[in-house]
Amino acid sequence: MNYRDFDTYLKKFPDKNGYFGEYGGQFLPPELIPAFKEIDDAYEEICHSAQFINELRRIRREFQGRPTPVYHCERLSKHFGKCQIYLKREDLNHTGAHKLNHCMGEGLLAKYMGKKKIIAETGAGQHGVALATAAAYFGLDCDIYMGEVDIAKQHPNVIRMKMLGARVIPVTHGLKTLKEAVDAAFDAYLKEYETSIYCIGSVVGPHPFPKMVRDFQSVIGIEAREQFLEMTGILPDAVTAAVGGGSNSIGMFVPFLADPVDIIGVEPLGRGSGIGDHAASIAYGKKGILHGFESYLLQDENGDPLPVYSIASGLDYPATGPEHAYLHDCGRVQYTSISDDEAMEAFFLLCKYEGIIPAIESAHAVAYAIKYAKEHETGSILACLSGRGDKDIDYVYEKYGCGEQFNL
Numbered sequence: 077m078n079y080r081d082f083d084t085y086l087k088k089f090p091d092k093n094g095y096f097g098e099y100g101g102q103f104l105p106p107e108l109i110p111a112f113k114e115i116d117d118a119y120e121e122i123c124h125s126a127q128f129i130n131e132l133r134r135i136r137r138e139f140q141g142r143p144t145p146v147y148h149c150e151r152l153s154k155h156f157g158k159c160q161i162y163l164k165r166e167d168l169n170h171t172g173a174h175k176l177n178h179c180m181g182e183g184l185l186a187k188y189m190g191k192k193k194i195i196a197e198t199g200a201g202q203h204g205v206a207l208a209t210a211a212a213y214f215g216l217d218c219d220i221y222m223g224e225v226d227i228a229k230q231h232p233n234v235i236r237m238k239m240l241g242a243r244v245i246p247v248t249h250g251l252k253t254l255k256e257a258v259d260a261a262f263d264a265y266l267k268e269y270e271t272s273i274y275c276i277g278s279v280v281g282p283h284p285f286p287k288m289v290r291d292f293q294s295v296i297g298i299e300a301r302e303q304f305l306e307m308t309g310i311l312p313d314a315v316t317a318a319v320g321g322g323s324n325s326i327g328m329f330v331p332f333l334a335d336p337v338d339i340i341g342v343e344p345l346g347r348g349s350g351i352g353d354h355a356a357s358i359a360y361g362k363k364g365i366l367h368g369f370e371s372y373l374l375q376d377e378n379g380d381p382l383p384v385y386s387i388a389s390g391l392d393y394p395a396t397g398p399e400h401a402y403l404h405d406c407g408r409v410q411y412t413s414i415s416d417d418e419a420m421e422a423f424f425l426l427c428k429y430e431g432i433i434p435a436i437e438s439a440h441a442v443a444y445a446i447k448y449a450k451e452h453e454t455g456s457i458l459a460c461l462s463g464r465g466d467k468d469i470d471y472v473y474e475k476y477g478c479g480e481q482f483n484l
């Protein structure tokens with residue numbers, strides 16, 4: 077399908093059961109079905125309410141600092157030739173990444189539903205910090221489940237969550253990382269769903285989360301499209317973003333689906349294509365079920381998720397959002413992958429040519445934009461810079477110094 081088929085896309089996808097074509101849905105223990113129905117009903121009502129929309133707009137402007145700018149990378153573009161690279165600066169959103177876009181939406185929904193507490197899991201801690209921020213803003217309790225291994229690795233984010241007033245609850249069974257934390261958060265939600273709400277960290281999980289998180293994140297692409305048109309008078313030739321669970325990318329892509337613009341999602345290739353060396357679930361996965369939804373999944377012959385790896389801890393998830401699976405299969409969005417080393421070279425290029433330290437996740441999108449600029453004589457590419465790299469500098473310095481090896 078091409079862009080002409082996407083005029084009425086948002087009205088049709090997902091369908092009322094949460095399906096994007098054959099992907100998505102809601103695979104839940106029976107006890108949780110009423111809780112998710114309550115969230116679905118509340119969201120359907122609220123997303124059309126002028127009061128909710130106006131309050132969210134005010135929060136975005138006054139608390140988050142939106143709109144974030146679109147920035148023309150003149151020096152970087154010139155370094156590679158004539159194709160122009162632009163960035164949507166989600167690193168300038170409050171807390172330094174796009175995740176707050178949906179956390180503030182979910183927090184506002186919790187408030188409208190009369191809930192007292194937000195429950196979630198976190199891996200590297202980025203989702204936990206954004207959610208703890210939203211909980212503090214709305215005066216809600218916040219319980220974040222986190223594997224003991226991750227707690228030890230991500231000390232600064234654990235401190236941030238606690239300073240913001242959240243409870244960080246260690247998960248001590250199994251491998252003590254993200255998967256166990258998801259299970260623990262679901263168990264807790266099962267016991268407290270009447271007074272609490274579960275909030276997911278990306279466009280994944282059971283319906284209505286992939287839809288809700290997409291809607292909240294679409295502010296990225298809506299703003300960027302308008303800003304780019306205003307800056308240049310035309311649309312970009314291509315739009316790109318890094319795909320972990322898929323939230324910053326879907327937010328960037330959806331407002332461009334009906335435009336004559338190439339759209340490219342970038343998956344993490346890590347150390348290479350071997351099992352356990354990457355997290356490129358569309359490139360190497362196949363259809364399966366994880367965490368309550370159906371999508372592309374890196375899985376073994378029993379359907380269990382395979383180990384994944386990326387230098388960017390926000391990208392190392394063995395599946396991707398169901399809407400990406402659909403957009404891949406129908407051909408509207410192309411998916412490609414970028415290795416650790418390519419991402420790190422782009423990280424240092426952006427530092428040295430533009431004065432921006434990107435999150436390593438976002439550096440994957442920048443790396444693809446650079447690749448595109450090298451291959452095109454003219455035109456433009458707009459990449460989503462999903463977050464800033466302050467969180468990554470200690471790790472980067474330890475492994476790569478200040479980038480001397482790249483001879484930039």
Ligand SMILES: *Cc1c(COP(=O)(O)O)cnc(C)c1O
Nearest residue numbers: 278320321322323324390437463
């Ligand atoms: C979490 C994170 C990502 C990956 O998540 P998506 O849901 O795929 O957007 C990308 N960039 C940053 C900065 C993140 O914190």
